Amino acid sequence: xxxxxxxxxxxxxxxxxxxxxxxxxxxxxxxxxxxxxxxxxxxxxxxxxxxxxxxxxxxxxxxxxxxxxxxxxxxxxxxxxxxxxxxxxxxxxxxxxxxxxxxxxxxxxxxxxxxxxxxxxxxxxxxxxxxxxxxxxxxxxxxxxxxxxxxxxxxxxxxxxxxxxxxxxxxxxxxxxxxxxxxxxxxxxxxxxxxxxxxxxxxxxxxxxxxxxxxxxxxxxxxxxxxxxxxxxxxxxxxxxxxxxxxxxxxxxxxxxxxxxxxxxxxxxxxxxxxxxxxxxxxxxxxxxxxxxxxxxxxxxxxxxxxxxxxxxxxxxxxxxxxxxxxxxxxxxxxxxxxxxxxxxxxxxxxxxxxxxxxxxxxxxxxxxxxxxxxxxxxxxxxxxxxxxxxxxxxxxxxxxxxxxxxxxxxxx
Numbered sequence: 001x002x003x004x005x006x007x008x009x010x011x012x013x014x015x016x017x018x019x020x021x022x023x024x025x026x027x028x029x030x031x032x033x034x035x036x037x038x039x040x041x042x043x044x045x046x047x048x049x050x051x052x053x054x055x056x057x058x059x060x061x062x063x064x065x066x067x068x069x070x071x072x073x074x075x076x077x078x079x080x081x082x083x084x085x086x087x088x089x090x091x092x093x094x095x096x097x098x099x100x101x102x103x104x105x106x107x108x109x110x111x112x113x114x115x116x117x118x119x120x121x122x123x124x125x126x127x128x129x130x131x132x133x134x135x136x137x138x139x140x141x142x143x144x145x146x147x148x149x150x151x152x153x154x155x156x157x158x159x160x161x162x163x164x165x166x167x168x169x170x171x172x173x174x175x176x177x178x179x180x181x182x183x184x185x186x187x188x189x190x191x192x193x194x195x196x197x198x199x200x201x202x203x204x205x206x207x208x209x210x211x212x213x214x215x216x217x218x219x220x221x222x223x224x225x226x227x228x229x230x231x232x233x234x235x236x237x238x239x240x241x242x243x244x245x246x247x248x249x250x251x252x253x254x255x256x257x258x259x260x261x262x263x264x265x266x267x268x269x270x271x272x273x274x275x276x277x278x279x280x281x282x283x284x285x286x287x288x289x290x291x292x293x294x295x296x297x298x299x300x301x302x303x304x305x306x307x308x309x310x311x312x313x314x315x316x317x318x319x320x321x322x323x324x325x326x327x328x329x330x331x332x333x334x335x336x337x338x339x340x341x342x343x344x345x346x347x348x349x350x351x352x353x354x355x356x357x358x359x360x361x362x363x364x365x366x367x368x369x370x371x372x373x374x375x376x377x378x379x380x381x382x383x384x385x386x387x388x389x390x391x392x393x394x395x396x397x398x399x400x401x402x403x404x405x406x407x408x409x410x411x412x413x
Contacts, residue, residue, distance in 0.1 A: 001306045003200060004298055004313075005234040006227075010208070012284055013230035014222040016299075018394050019283045020237040023276035023301060024085025025092065027244055029116060029387040030271030030380065034264045039255060045127045047251040052132070053139040054185030054247035056086065058195050059240040060143035066202070066232055068211035072145045074104035074171050075216045080144065081106070082220050083212075083233070085240045086136075088112075089220060091392050095165070098216065098404045102173040105153070107165035114156055114166050115388045122157045129156045129167065138180050141171065146179035148172070185247055193323035194242050197308055199235050203228040214401075221399040235305040242301075242308065242329050245269075249328060262333075266340065267380045269333050273302055274344030274381035275390060281349055290368045293349040300345055302330050317342075317366040325362050335364045342366055344378050351375050 005013060028048060035044040060080045064070045069079050078096045081087045087094055093110035108114075117124050133155070141148035148171060155167040189195055204210045208226030222230065248268065253261045277296055284299070286292040297303060298313040309331050310322035324331045334341050336357045346353040351374035357366045377385075384390070 001310070003231050003235050004304055004306045005231045008231075008284075008299070010227040010230060011223070013227060013234060014225070015283055016280070017220075017222045017230065017233055017237065018089050019276075019279055020234060020241075020301065021083075021085050021088035022091055022389055022392065023272065023279070024237060024241045024244065025088045025113070026275060026384060026387055026389045027085075027241060027248070027268070027272050029389065030275070030384040031248055031264075031268040033383050034267045035252070038260065038264060041123065041127060043255065045131050047248065047255075048128075048132050049135055050183070050185050050251040050254075051244055051247035052086065052136040053183040054189045054250065055240070055243040056084065056136065056140040057143040057182055057186050058189055059236070059243050060084065060140055062239070063236055064143070066199070066236055067229070068213045072173070073101040074098060074148075074173060075101070076144045077141050077148060077171060078104065078106065078216055079212055080140070082217075083237075084140070085237065085244065086140070090394055090397070091389055096216065096218070096402055098402055099406055100404050104171045105168065106171070107168040109165050111166040112388050112392060116386070118156070118158075125157045137169070139183060139186070142180040142182065145173050146181070147174060147177040148180070149174075149177055185250060188250060189243060189247055192243075192246055192327045194239060194246060194308060194327055194329065197239060197305070197323065199232060199239075199305060199307065202226070202232050216402045217399045218402055219397040219399045221397075224399070238301040238304040239308065242324065242327075245330060246327055266333050266338065269302075269330050270340045270344045270378050271380035271384035273300070273330075273341045274348055274378055275384045275387075276301065277345040277348035279390075286349075288350055290353065290370070293346040293353050293368055296349060297342070297345060302334070302341065302345070316368075319359075319362075319364055319366075321362045332361075335359065335361050337361055339366075340378065340380075343375070344381055347375055347377065351377075 032044050035047050063083050091112040095107050095109055097105040117128050137150035151170050153168040202210050206226035206228040209224050210226055210229050252264050281296050286295050303309045303311045309324045310320045312318045339355055339357050342355045352371050354369050354371050355366045357364050
């Protein structure tokens, strides 16, 4: 089944990619408020650790293979971070220094996640910047080299309160380091349909860059990639979101009864579905009304990649059984039994729009309708909108190559 993103022009895809990466980051802004309410701050922290440790090694390796930059050094780790929903460009403004193949540093000149958490106080900052970051940075690095270690130079809570950069870290690969192993959640996630999903290969003859096999660059210039590469990137980033969500689903179900877990996962989806819909609609300049809402649904991460979520979008949206249903992914929370996520998406186009859904839990058709009275925004979307990512604006950046500052004197793994 061809990618739905192939219907976009190359320039539209280049604008879409940062938005998709940011949407992936904001999944946690949508989710964690409900986890705090159900499990407290410590429970929320454990869920965040488990979901990111489960998902990031899986999707990091997928992206390495897709863009042909597989390796075992710090450059490979840094390239992966630039294409990771955990580090959307500019919102999480990673700046990299490469000393040699086995030693590097990064700092965050802006950290949108920190901006969201600092108002909650130092306990929440430590939970994110210490408790969550320590295991999850190493888990991401293990996709490249099990002997990699990511360690802080300094990190929040910020002293003084406006300290810049927000944080700074070293990355060292050394044969003497004990090997980091994948988490139990990661091994569990590797058994899902999403983890092994085959996507269309990038056409090397298409106009533009077909891979990221060259030098590390200061910023990803998505406009430099070919349309074929951008289509694959869009599908991979949507798959990152599904994998992170599945890690979240597993972590929540491990500590809640089915009814409570379903409610938390439903609220997470409504929040991120509605917020990301508004940003995607604006960034792509889609029309209003039913036409714009249908096009938005067609391109929304909820229904992508097309080979993972089987749906046909015409005058209606028709969904069929798919690998996403097998995994219990987002689409399994939609249908006649639950219309909230679909309503959140179409209301982002116009609050007068609504959906009527007929069918079974797995195979259903949604029809868009117009209501005389505008609906209010879902509480779940309003909670997610508290994030600074809701109004974040991307700025043009000049991408320059980053070269090592000294020759390598280390034998890495």
